[in-house]
Amino acid sequence: MALTKEELQSAKQHIIEVSRELYDIGLLVRTWGNVSCRIDEDHFLITPTGIRYQDLTPEMIVAVDINDLSYESSFAPSSEKAVHAACYKVRKDVKFIIHTHQVYASCAGTLGLKKIVTYFDDADIIIPVAPYALPGSAKLATNIYNTVKKYSDTNGIIMSNHGAICFGKNSREAMYEAEKLEVACNNFLIDVCKTDMHHGVEVGFNSHKEEGVIVYDISDTPERVKMIHEEIYRRRPDVKYIIHNKSEAVMTVSRRASHMRPLFDDFAQLIGYNVKIPSNEYGKDGQNFHNIKRNVNAVFVLNDGAYCVGSNEDDALAVADVLDKGCIAYNAVMRHGEGHYLSLLECYRNNRYYRKTYSKLAELAEKE
Numbered sequence: 001m002a003l004t005k006e007e008l009q010s011a012k013q014h015i016i017e018v019s020r021e022l023y024d025i026g027l028l029v030r031t032w033g034n035v036s037c038r039i040d041e042d043h044f045l046i047t048p049t050g051i052r053y054q055d056l057t058p059e060m061i062v063a064v065d066i067n068d069l070s071y072e073s074s075f076a077p078s079s080e081k082a083v084h085a086a087c088y089k090v091r092k093d094v095k096f097i098i099h100t101h102q103v104y105a106s107c108a109g110t111l112g113l114k115k116i117v118t119y120f121d122d123a124d125i126i127i128p129v130a131p132y133a134l135p136g137s138a139k140l141a142t143n144i145y146n147t148v149k150k151y152s153d154t155n156g157i158i159m160s161n162h163g164a165i166c167f168g169k170n171s172r173e174a175m176y177e178a179e180k181l182e183v184a185c186n187n188f189l190i191d192v193c194k195t196d197m198h199h200g201v202e203v204g205f206n207s208h209k210e211e212g213v214i215v216y217d218i219s220d221t222p223e224r225v226k227m228i229h230e231e232i233y234r235r236r237p238d239v240k241y242i243i244h245n246k247s248e249a250v251m252t253v254s255r256r257a258s259h260m261r262p263l264f265d266d267f268a269q270l271i272g273y274n275v276k277i278p279s280n281e282y283g284k285d286g287q288n289f290h291n292i293k294r295n296v297n298a299v300f301v302l303n304d305g306a307y308c309v310g311s312n313e314d315d316a317l318a319v320a321d322v323l324d325k326g327c328i329a330y331n332a333v334m335r336h337g338e339g340h341y342l343s344l345l346e347c348y349r350n351n352r353y354y355r356k357t358y359s360k361l362a363e364l365a366e367k368e
């Protein structure tokens with residue numbers, strides 16, 4: 001039965017409210033993740049692509065056909081609409097879906113396991129992990145379809161090297177599942193991977209550029225650190241903000257690793273895929289001791305965390321956040337003894353796709 005105009009409007013409003021709630025509790029960040037709700041047997045409403053949750057309005061929420069993914073709107077629906085459609089196709093009872101890049105569930109999804117066996121509230125649970133495929137690809141939708149079908153009594157699935165997808169009869173059920181997954185996966189990381197790491201940015205020495213001059217957040221920033229900032233700004237004229245992340249996960253990697261292969265799509269997209277950690281402070285030629293490259297947005301320093309760069313504060317913060325998640329996963333994989341990394345080609349495709357769409361969106365926003 002078709003929804004009335006008022007019902008449709010309130011369904012759109014509800015999607016926005018749930019998106020903001022998820023954003024506030026930290027399960028959604030930046031423009032990553034998406035939320036949808038079924039409106040009849042063959043259609044669902046979904047959040048648009050590339051718009052921040054704070055800026056959503058009802059007319060941006062797009063109705064999509066479950067069978068052929070067609071839609072009529074000037075706003076493009078989320079590029080992960082096929083994944084939502086796959087869930088609605090298999091599970092006729094599902095009315096609401098949340099896709100997130102939530103930290104602990106995503107980290108558990110990098111270990112190369114087909115399922116995560118863990119516990120929640122003293123009960124044993126199994127969380128299926130859908131095999132990896134590039135975001136937005138038909139293969140990814142097929143993988144989700146098959147996993148949802150195989151585990152038909154489960155309302156939460158991890159997407160390998162990407163995130164999670166949670167659903168239910170209504171938004172409350174889907175949200176409960178997303179929160180449950182996060183707690184249960186953190187239990188797994190602590191118990192099985194011996195990785196008990198709080199997610200976040202532990203700020204060290206930040207700076208930004210104001211009319212060509214470097215301004216440090218902390219006035220007595222040491223000379224040694226200032227040299228690193230100066231070197232980054234000199235070699236990366238596009239950088240305007242530097243956030244120094246000294247979180248436990250990032251610090252551990254800066255001490256122990258020499259090279260970080262991406263474990264996440266968003267890491268490959270936002271940070272890059274040739275992230276090296278110097279093994280000493282002086283480097284081979286005694287000069288260019290930091291790995292400062294055009295397409296790598298995190299500069300690691302031995303035993304000093306990483307300097308996360310962006311053309312504005314928002315971008316640098318997103319890099320710091322995604323880097324921390326990537327480093328928690330890296331620690332978990334090391335301690336677990338195995339993991340599933342993205343291939344170089346997958347990293348390249350992720351990075352190129354993101355640069356193309358993101359710069360296009362930024363251009364559009366500037367024109368407005």
Ligand SMILES: [Zn+2]
Pocket residue numbers: 032033080099100101135162163
């Ligand atoms: Zn995603």
